[in-house]
Amino acid sequence: MNPVLAARGLIKTYGDVHALAGVDIDIHPGDVLAVVGPSGSGKTTLLHVLSGILPADRGDVFLDGRAVGELNEAGRSELRRTAFGFVFQSGMLVAELTAEENAALPMLLSGKPREESLDAARMWLGRLGLRGLQTRRPGELSGGQAQRVAIARALTHRPRVIFADEPTGALDTRTGQEMMTVLLEAAGETNAAVVIVTHDKAIADRAPRIVEIQDGRIATGVAV
Numbered sequence: 001m002n003p004v005l006a007a008r009g010l011i012k013t014y015g016d017v018h019a020l021a022g023v024d025i026d027i028h029p030g031d032v033l034a035v036v037g038p039s040g041s042g043k044t045t046l047l048h049v050l051s052g053i054l055p056a057d058r059g060d061v062f063l064d065g066r067a068v069g070e071l072n073e074a075g076r077s078e079l080r081r082t083a084f085g086f087v088f089q090s091g092m093l094v095a096e097l098t099a100e101e102n103a104a105l106p107m108l109l110s111g112k113p114r115e116e117s118l119d120a121a122r123m124w125l126g127r128l129g130l131r132g133l134q135t136r137r138p139g140e141l142s143g144g145q146a147q148r149v150a151i152a153r154a155l156t157h158r159p160r161v162i163f164a165d166e167p168t169g170a171l172d173t174r175t176g177q178e179m180m181t182v183l184l185e186a187a188g189e190t191n192a193a194v195v196i197v198t199h200d201k202a203i204a205d206r207a208p209r210i211v212e213i214q215d216g217r218i219a220t221g222v223a224v
């Protein structure tokens with residue numbers, strides 16, 4: 001099986017800080033991997049470079065064998081809306097939009113018809129246990145509910161890879177574990193790969209594969 005996402009020789013520096021100092025990684029469809037490591041080790045930078053939010057200084061990322069670095073900013077932006085889904089620590093939902101509009105946003109921004117987008121959003125919201133809350137706005141949801149809306153938003157357009165940066169960071173332990181369960185189940189159904197940055201060991205332990213980052217490199221001695 002070919003990797004859905006592959007990185008070769010990723011280097012990213014900020015002044016004299018080597019945020020990424022040569023990272024190689026292969027991610028296959030359906031893979032679930034946790035990226036762990038101390039604060040400042042390069043986890044978020046890796047997620048941003050893998051997902052085309054940030055260009056690498058050197059090296060490249062390949063989506064289905066195609067070099068992402070050859071795309072211009074518009075092409076990378078298109079990729080983020082179609083091939084990738086994102087879950088951030090604090091949801092980052094749009095306060096003025098309802099839960100279903102938030103969840104439908106990647107499809108709406110890609111120009112998909114409104115009803116088709118909202119149908120997909122309602123389907124996932126229902127599957128994630130939010131039936132009946134579709135027309136609430138983020139301010140009318142609990143932290144755990146809002147994070148489920150963010151998961152639905154990451155899934156509606158059926159991305160190939162879902163990136164999550166500290167997705168449980170703002171949740172209590174139990175809600176965080178429940179969020180992982182629904183995220184992993186939903187991703188499994190669509191065969192999306194999941195890349196989760198976390199410094200919570202109990203969250204990382206839910207992933208079959210753990211990648212430890214130290215000083216911008218994948219730590220040796222850790223099976224990846």
Ligand code: ADP
Binds near residue numbers: 043
């Ligand atoms: P982590 O997510 O593991 O905490 P980051 O990827 O955010 O680490 O950061 C890796 C290193 O790169 C840190 O030393 C951080 O200070 C530095 N860094 C990250 N982003 C920037 C930036 N935009 N400007 C300058 N330095 C940055």
Ligand code: MG
Binds near residue numbers: 043044045
């Ligand atoms: Mg970080």
